[in-house]
Amino acid sequence: MTAVWSLNEIEALSRKAARGAGYGWGLAEESGQAVRWLLARGLPGADALLTACQMTAARAPDSCPLTYGCALSDGTSISVVERKVIAPLLVLPFVAWTANRQEKELCLHWSGAAFAILKSGELAFGGDELLPDVATVRIDLEVPSGLVSAKVRHRAEVSCETFVSLSEFAAKTYAPATQASRESGAGAGLTDND
């Protein structure tokens, strides 16, 4: 079942899930922003992150879409233009940020899907293989024909199953409750009755 969430809810959940899946806080922050960017364009970013978490991409930097994406958007020179990555959809926001920074059009392709970040900053895309587990991605300047503009949205549609699965990764960042933390950690514990 698909439910509607605020973008902030999904960004926060994604940040925590990425952290729970083994990323450092910095990459986790970027994961949250990346998933938000995708959902705000109607793309299944939360599902892509779940794939990355489940396939333990955090422990495989060479095929990790977030590590690759960060290197791109940092402006780090990377010699390889083609790369085989897990959950390739997660690379797209970083391509968009890179295009924005370089003020040019950039395209991301893999077999079965193509995306173009246009001069206006808008996204156009086509294809039906949006969520492969793994794909060899290519980044170039060739905008293919037949792409459709993505409409910007302000709410996130994420299936409850994906939400619950990401929540399980997020839960790894929560400390189990102890009596000590209940009593002193939050600072309250007095009555609120005066």
Add this chain to the structure above:
Amino acid sequence: MFEVEDLQLKKVNTRDPNVVMRLERLGSFHQSRLSFMRVLLRRLKEDNWRFEQAKFEIDNSGVGVAVYTARGPKRCYSLIAFANDLPPEKRSDRVIATEWDATFTLFDGVPKDADIKRLFGNIPRQEAGRVTEKELSVSRANRSARLWEYVVDCLSKGRQPDAQKVQDVGYLMRTTAVYGSGKLGAADREWTCDREEFVAPFQIEMLTVYLIRAFVMDLVEHMARMKAPKTAVPLDAGLRRRFGIGNSTGLGMAPFLINHPILLNNWIAAREEALARVRFVHIADKATQVAFGRLVRRAQKNAALWTSEHEIQVEKVERLSNDLEALTGHITDGCLNGEKPWNRLWNWAETALSSEGQEQLASLLIELYPELVDGLADCMAADEAQHMRIDGTMSTERLADIVRDIYAWALAIDWESPGAQARVWYVSEEKLEPRLGERADEDLNDYEQPLGPGRDVAAMMQALEKSDAVTVGAFLMKHPEYRHSVRRAQIAARFPYAEIRDNTIAADMLPIDLLRAKLSYFGAAHFDPRSDRWVRVNMFQNAPFPHELDHMPADDWTLPQLDETGS
């Protein structure tokens, strides 16, 4: 491609971040013209907002629903209030609470009956409920049991409550949470931040609380009428305004300032810019000097009314009173005549007053010049997402320079010493709320939140010194674990007040310092810590009510008036 260097703000004459961004200093901040409650009321008055009680269906046990609609030039918003008859035993420990005396949401527009029905199934349940993009905030409040019963009783018997008793508590209800920006499914801030009325930060939350206050006062009078329809009287208007809305805030708010460095910068920078502008006023005419003297007396009266049982706060209020007395003595000898009087006064204050007194003086100086200050409220929001990208092309040498400049305080700390990392910020599985633990006593390291930037940047610096990478991007390829710290350092290089320049995980760190800084920007007064990590404040106390805004000053209520006691 952006260059970090190009964006660095050239700050002339504003205070050094190494002075302002210390925890002890932030924990001495006072509300000012730039506080968000005041920004809200000025706008509501200026734009001639109209208010109506659109619905008030509350039975004689105090259960029911009320709707208050605020109509502005372009849009309107409605507070929907669900009132409850909560047995006293349920009004306990806020950590485990599942029911409240009243619950609220700010609705985008005017709700239809179907909306109210839908919200009735969700708002009273708070975290267990869901809302939609039509709801802008979710909030709840509990009665101050001791004052509530007393006021209802007095009014029902046709008497006004005793002013001193009102003053001692200061509110009839206390909010324990005001959620905005996407929480529980509500509209994201990004959805509303382009509306003029919501450009300044936290305007949705402040409007929610402002309307809650109107509802609570109507409710207490209603309950008195229900109790004794023949004898009940409403509150006298002057006494009525002495009721604010209490707010009870725990650690949940503390990490906010660390998690939003650019927003923090913009808040602090606006106030510092305001202070700098006033310090460079050439001459203060007689009327302005007199106005300042009156403000100082009002601040003295405010300090006298500020009570707390917490040892630290008692001392702080005492220092404040002493400082204000010294200030009064200093300004009587004509020292405000001549050029740049405020700058001279400020330079004196920096040597003569404690942080409490200095920060109070900063707020009082800003108070004198609305025309120089009020416009700065428009600069206090932040588009944080725009500044989140790391510049990997920066040289590691430059990054090291930034760290040595901005984090010198962190590099000077011996992080191996027992007290340096004594605390751990974590999120509890039980309530999903931020908590603070003792590293030595509990096994919390795996759950630590990134809320000790000083330690993390110092660790990054060690790695940086050992690395042969020439660019930041190359460094991060080998050390992705430092992305968080690199981002902070690059942000801090562009935004001078983004980073708190103190150890936020030290054994002697006081979370209430963070809380006071944030609450002062909200405009809260009479900061009253109940422990080192939990506080009560009063919001909108003495402010005009919505129906009074058109014939009363909107922005002259934060300090007590002098004529009330003839002083």
